[in-house]
Amino acid sequence: MDDAGKTTLKQNKRRRLVLFPVPLQGHINPMIQLAQILQVRGFDVSIIHTKYNSPNLSRYPQFIVHIIPDGLSETEVSTSDLTLFLKRLNTNCAGPFYDCLADLLSRDTDNPPIAIITDSIWDFTQAAANSFNLPRIVLRATSVCSFLVFAALPLLQEKGYLDNLDSKREELVVELPPLKVKDIPVFESxxxxxxxxxQIVEETKKASGIIFNTFQELEEPELFKLQETYRVPTFSIGPFHKSFPARSSSxxxxxxxxxxxxxxxxPKSVLYVSFGSLATMDQRQMNEVAWGLADSMQPFLWVVRPGLVRGSEWLEMLPNEFLAATRDRGYIVKWAPQQEVLSHPAIGGFWTHGGWNSILESIGEGVAMICSPMFGDQMVNSRYVSDVWRVGMKLEKGLERGxxxxxxxxxxxxxEAD
Structure with missing residues (x-):
């Protein structure tokens, strides 16, 4: 082949990207959906994934998947301390990720990666990208409004909002309307x-770009504020699930x-209830949820994930009286095909924990929400659902049956209730 032929062949090659999701359901889904979007747009995609929650490779024949060790013990995997889990993941995966990326660059010299796209939680990946002179683009699996709140936490701490939270829960956060103090993400550790x-916010600011699974019409003021404050190229190309469903990555x-x-x-008679893949509650809260459902007299489809109540196998924590009272109008499953459920004509509402993927899926199907946030970005998302986007309501008292x-x-x- 002459030089002109080689040049033409090189120009026709698809450029390669390396994607690196955090191995949690709410983070895997948008990253795999993004991979599918990029693949259709003409990119070759390689995915680096931890051994923990590693994907079924038969589901992704279009991608090259590389599994790296994560060094997590069974005890570390089962911990309820999410912060400790994420810190261990970052510590354990830094070396294997670096080695895997080096191997990809050395082996695939004809079509080497031109950039890496990593979940923002991987705080070591900017240093790895710099060492290989590769652009790093960050995927934020949360809303723009919640990212701005996370970025403002040092300021909120400095102004005393995080002190004596119980005494000022209903006060407005002047710097971040329409949030109330009780909407600020708080954590046990x-x-x-x-x-x-x-650390995550600072490393995100260093990225060559930020991708959000959102859309301009929903978060335009927040996107403007983000770009004005951080001046990092930002791409709002969601909602991803409208391009590709999350079924394959469940x-x-x-x-x-x-x-x-x-x-x-x-039609529109059923309330769909799901609190996501990570949230947990205690026996008292489970009882309040159950009897609130029973007393409403509405048909419901309820996802009760094993372990939703700490230490439970499945339904043994539900009162027998509740099961008897709702037998003819309630249906309980361990997990549901959520996007298909939300698009079903029988669904009239969605009671959710306020996770970002769930909110986008509900908005996409025009289903109004009740939000009961449990932790993290869910607090902010739920306030925006009720007070800004006005596509649902937030239960202000937490899980209380009335x-x-x-x-x-x-x-x-x-x-209202009678």
């Missing part, structure tokens, strides 16, 4: 968590009997 968040077996059950229900009953009746029937 607060000092370590705030340090980790600050870590849980989806119970499709939920769709068959919905097929037998009246407010639950009233909220469900208002959402589903447009009236």
């Amino acid at each position: 607060s000092e370590n968590t705030y340090q980790l968040i600050q 870590l849980f077996t989806q119970d499709r009997s939920s769709i068959s059950w919905l097929d037998a229900q009246a 407010e639950i009953e009233s909220g469900i009746k208002k959402l589903m029937m447009g009236r």
Whole structure:
């Protein structure tokens, strides 16, 4: 082949990107969806993934997947301390990621990676990108509004908002309207968590670009503020799920009997209830949720993930009286095909924990929400759902059966509880 032919062949080659998701359901989904979007747009995609929650490779024949060791013990994997888990992941995966990236660059000399796209939680990846002279683009798996709050945590701490939180929960945060003090993300291991968040924010600012799974019409003021403050190229190319569903990247077996059950229900009659893949609650909270559902008298499809109640196997924590009272109008599964559920004609509302993927999926299907945030960005997302975007309501008292009953009746029937 002459030089002209070689040049033409080189120009026709698809450019390669390396993507690196955090191995948690709410982070894997958007990264895999982004990979599919980029692949359709003409890129070759390699995915580096931890051994923990490693994907079923048969689901992704279009990608080259490299599994790296994460060094996590069974005890470390099962910890309920998310901050400690993420810190260990960052510590353990820095070396294997560097080695894997070096190997990719040395082996694939004809089509080497031109950039890496990593979840923002991987705080070591900017240093790795710099060492190989590669651009690093960050995928934020949260909303822009919540990122701005995370970035403002040092300021909020300095101004005393995080001191004596219980005494001023209903006060407005002047610097971040429409948030109230109770909407500020707080964490059990607060000092370590705030340090980790600050590290993540600082490393995100150094990136060559930030991709958000959002869209301009939803978060335009927040996107403007972000670009004005940090001057990092920002790309709002969501919602990803409208391009590709998350079904292939689910870590849980989806119970499709939920769709068959919905097929037998009246249009817009069913409340879908799911608190995501990580949230947990205690026995008292579970009882409040159950009896709030029962007292509302509304049909419901409820995802009760094993372990939703700490230490539980599945439904043994639910009162027998509740199960008997709701047998004819409630359906409980371990996991559901959420996007398909939300698009079903029988769904009239969604009671959610306020995770970002869930909110986007609900907005995308025009389903109004009740939000019961549990931790992290969910607090901010839920306030925006109720007060800014006005696509649902937030349960202000937490998990309390009277407010639950009233909220469900208002959402589903447009009236307060009797």
